[in-house]
Amino acid sequence: MIYSIERCTRLSSTNDWLKARAQSGAPEGTVIIAEEQTAGRGRLGRSWVSPKGGAWFSILLKPPIPVEQASCISILIAVSLAKALQEQWGIPVGVKWPNDLYVRDKKLGGILIELSSYAHKIEWLIAGIGINVNNEPPTETxxxxxxxxxxxxxxxxxxxxxxxxxxxxxxxxxxFxxxxxxxxxxxxxxxxxxPPRIEVESGTERFDADVLGLSPSGKLIVRVGESIRELISEEVTICQLQPS
Known part of the structure; x- marks a missing residue:
């Protein structure tokens, strides 16, 4: 993949900017980097503090996969970044399903996927990535x-x-x-x-679950009581990591 990179001093949201470019036919590999965002956001509509010093960027992709597999891209990018940061700077970066990067018990960054689809196929997909690099980490989180x-x-x-x-x-x-x-x-x-056991929030439902792995479409497979469930990232929050 060949990147075409554009840089801005300040944007409301790199995802919103790139979404407009995608709708106008921008090619795969288009990247927008902002020194700061004024209206950055994370998964489930949460705000994302994005001051100068951090890495705030979005990548336009056009994977020929069904829309049901879009979560695979979020997990792919999280895994890629975790491995790369470990290798380059020697810190223990881990991945919290579906889209967060952690160092030990602290959040380093995250990924937000937005897309357009037609006939169950992805037309374009934007991976918005936010990593705390040199900025002061937010405290009210x-x-x-x-x-x-x-x-x-x-x-x-x-x-x-x-x-x-x-x-x-x-x-x-x-x-991939x-x-x-x-x-x-x-x-x-x-x-x-x-960990092997987590606490999950889905709408008004809250339950403990045993983690079993991932499905081929990137869903989290868990055991809840006697039943097996596949959790969809857009619908659930892992609100507490239970000790094993």
Whole structure:
């Protein structure tokens, strides 16, 4: 995949900007990077604090896959970034299904997927990525946050970060298109920070579940009592990690 990268000083949302470009026919590999976002958002409509010093960017992809497999892309990117950051800076980055990056028990960043589909096929998909790099991690959040520079102990050159991140994503995306999701699932199993038992919130329902793995479409397979369920990322929140 060949990237076409555009940079902005300030945007409301890199996803919104790229969505307009996608609707106008922008090619796969179009990337927008913003120094800061004024209206960044995460999954389930949550706000995302995006000051200068962080890595706030969106990538336009056009994978020839059914819309039901869109979650695979979020997991793929999370796995790619976790591996790349581990290799480059030697910190223990893990993945929390479906879209978050953690260092130990603190959130480092996340991924938001938005897409357009036709006849159950993806027309285009935007992966919005937010990583705390040199910015002060937000404090008024649902879970504690950290930054790459805080974990490494020094400032990180953003150009180096983007080179590492975009190279890793392109490599694994191409592999996914040729090999499918299985290698991603295997890597996710090594990087997942989910314990064997979790607490889940889905609408007004709240329940404990045993984690069994991922489905071929990226759903989280769990056991609830005597039944097996597949959780859809757009509908649930893992609100508490239960000790094993």
């Amino acid at each position: 649902r879970v504690p946050a950290t930054s790459l520079s805080r974990e490494v102990g020094k400032a990180i050159a953003l150009e180096e970060f983007f080179d590492v991140a975009l190279t890793a994503i392109a490599r694994d995306y191409e592999r 298109l040729s090999e499918g999701f299985e290698f991603v699932h295997q890597e996710w199993s090594k990087l997942s920070v989910l």
